[in-house]
Amino acid sequence: MISQTLSSVDLAGMEPKFNLQPVAQATRIQTIDILRGVALLGILLMNIPAFGLTEASVQELIRGPHGGNYWLKTLIYILFENKMRALFSMLFGAGIILFLAKSRTGSGMAAPELFIRRQLWLIVFGLINALVLLWHYDILFDYGIVGIFLFPFKRLSAKALVLCAVVVGLIYSGKYYWDFAEQKQKYEKYQKVVAFEKKLKAVKPANKKVKLTDDQKEDKETWEGMVKSKKYDKKADKATILAMRSDYVTVWNHLLPQIQRMEAPFFYQFGLWDMVSMMLLGMALFKWGFFSNKLTTSQYALLAVGGLLIGQTMAWLSLPSHELKIIDYSKFISTSILPLDDVLMPFERAFSGIGWASLILLLYRSGIAQWLWKGLSAVGQMAFTNYLMQSVLCTLFFYGYGLGYYGDLKFYQLYFVVAEIWLIQLVFSVAWLQFFRFGPLEWLWRSLTYGERQPMRLTQPATPKTSILA
Template sequence: MIALSTPTPVAENGAVRPTIQAERVTTIDILRGVALLGILLMNIVLFALPPALFREQVFAHPGDTNYWVYLITNVLFEGKMRAVFSLLFGAGVLLFTSGKEAASEGSIVVADLYYRRMLWLIVFGLVDAFLLLWFGDILYGYGLVGLLLFAFRNAAPRRLLLGALLCFAFHLFLNWWDFAETGEKRQKYLAAVALEKQHKTLTEAQQGDKVAWEDMLKGRQFNQKKVDKEIKAMRGNYGSVWHQIRPRSVFYESELFYRFLIWDALGMMLLGMALFKWGVLTNRVSSRTYWGMVVLGYGIGIPLGWWSVVQQADLYQNAAQAVDTQWFPAPGGTYDIRRTLVALGHIGVIMLLYRSGLFSGLWRPLSAVGQMAFTNYVMQTLLCTGIFYGYGLGYYGALPYYQLYYVVPGIWALQLIISPIWLQNFRFGPLEWVWRSLTYWQRQPMRRTAGLH
């Protein structure tokens, strides 16, 4: 186990330098590796299926294989792996800045390096979204949120926790707002229909209220022609796929990010900074604490997740009835609570297993995957677009939802094998090396030398 107080990253000439292998925190690399692999469980669906077809396969027939696979993956992994990844990103901010700040006797040099690092991450995210065509990219959003985190690096853990809770509360408020707007739209529709039944002439506004609700319901209905059109576009050449993907990338990286995802990411990153300072992510708390995370996290988070999936199915099958009867904005209303609790439960399980010595042969490859998380994340983009998009094998829309999880273990195995082999010969993953070289504005040594670990 690597101690929390790692050597100060300063070169012989006094210049700030990158972290070397001996300074890494093993448990953080392992957790990051688990999170990176787990994220693929959710992302592969977006790579492989039209969203409308995915919802139809999962929710139209509750009880079949697709539904049960979704229930399990949603309850245990959806949002939870990304939550762990975000927690570790927050911890990474502290790992990057703490020793460097002491070495440079001030924050100006470190701020220059840090903001350059985040700005390049934003650039990488735009490339991932608009050139590699992964509309669900998180690098861009992480880079933007990362710009805010530098100001919180010296905050006390309790204040970081408070900041995280405020972000989650505001996220909940936004979900309540949308829930209330949908309910209001439904009530206006019912009022307009009641007037029609009384043979009264509707005003222009009342007619608009009626049409607005009907259009919303129509938009939720499965449309095979639209799905076929989307599949045809996604099985086309690069230009065809780009035209299909671009509007989604714009939506994800702008409206969706600034309305919802920024609070999601910022809250988790602040919480990750607090957990790092408390020693939770670095194997420095008691086993009793980790057991408490497991029991509390799974005991509350899993039932909430199960209930959320049931609510999603009800909303899909009969939106009008669901809006009329639901009193709570499901699943959005419980999202941050259940994903945080289950994510903490996952961390507790991994740390307890790591301490127990079980599965010791798996920790090294997982740590390698985590150490090369940037490279492996983009590798998942390349592999999935190569399998499902038309300029690759063209399997978009070809596999039912549950069969996508036949593909996932193959990608996992590839990354678990390649990552440790690569790190036997090189100090960094290829994209990590590029990122570091751009951050320090100097070509970094890549190959390992004798005696360097």
């Protein structure tokens, strides 16, 4: 087994102790950095369509003829959709335990207080990513909030954390089923109005216009408006492309409603439960030594096969539900017993995330492609910088105040951009860490959290000296 550097962590009792200062290079867990790097690069596979194409045009791949772009999208949906973000969330949960395992600083500041400051600054960076860099699917803001609620859970045992994760996952599924049931009620009300109209026309065929009550009109208009909003609107699609190819202010005004919807109502209704379940699971996995390469090879092999087999089977089973919802929403509501893709999502992601992580750790143990693990470790060590770098590179490439390629590329061409960004981030991360302790934004985040300017260059002394916050 490849030896680990974090010898001060007792993974059996899982109450590790540290002096409260930023993690030094010598005490990092390389496998966590590698997995974080894989998850970070993998997230771009799902994010790139939202950067470069309208949601309506991507959905048209499902409604239209099933060519190469459709099969590429389907492959990504089954293998990676939400799975990489699930793994990223699990690792964030593991990071909560790592941070809170520290005792206190020389100034006497307790770890929970520093952790709250760390999360509050993450919320600020998330708002910058969403409202300044204009990435409307930002997760930093959400992670900042969720982390504050989760830090008391570090005292729970691994089994208790898994139980909590399952309960929260069931809440997520239940909320989507509740929403589905409400839509079903609206559809049934609409059907009653349609049946009433047909009955009156059959009795009095001369009456071309049937008079409805206000409630009946509302029931009919509500459903028809909802169905219309889910159909492809070529005019609206062109308007979106035109807005996204415009100047910064126009793009900002166009994206603001979506940013507000994602960071507020969607987060509190659904996103919160999704992230909490994965982070709790990540905390449990860390306590079992999963992320730090402590399991046996046979255990990782079993988890890789079992996790991917179960997770990918769930993804395949949920695909028809996912596509029918886009192709014919009325048929989806009227014929489905439950929204299978939404109900299975937290469990599909959990099994697949564990499966992918186990497979990566098995490959890492094999000792092959050491240059690749070094690159992925560097990307993971600078995940905060690289996540925001993806926002900068993609918005400048696609949006109108940059190169203006929004809506201009075919679906498959987006992944040439992904490959280029991966190469840039791998090379940049490795080169940067040859001279510096942290990524540039990791350094800023740590300095703001600790209230002291952290040493940046590898040749600098490790003890922070200069206070930058009163």
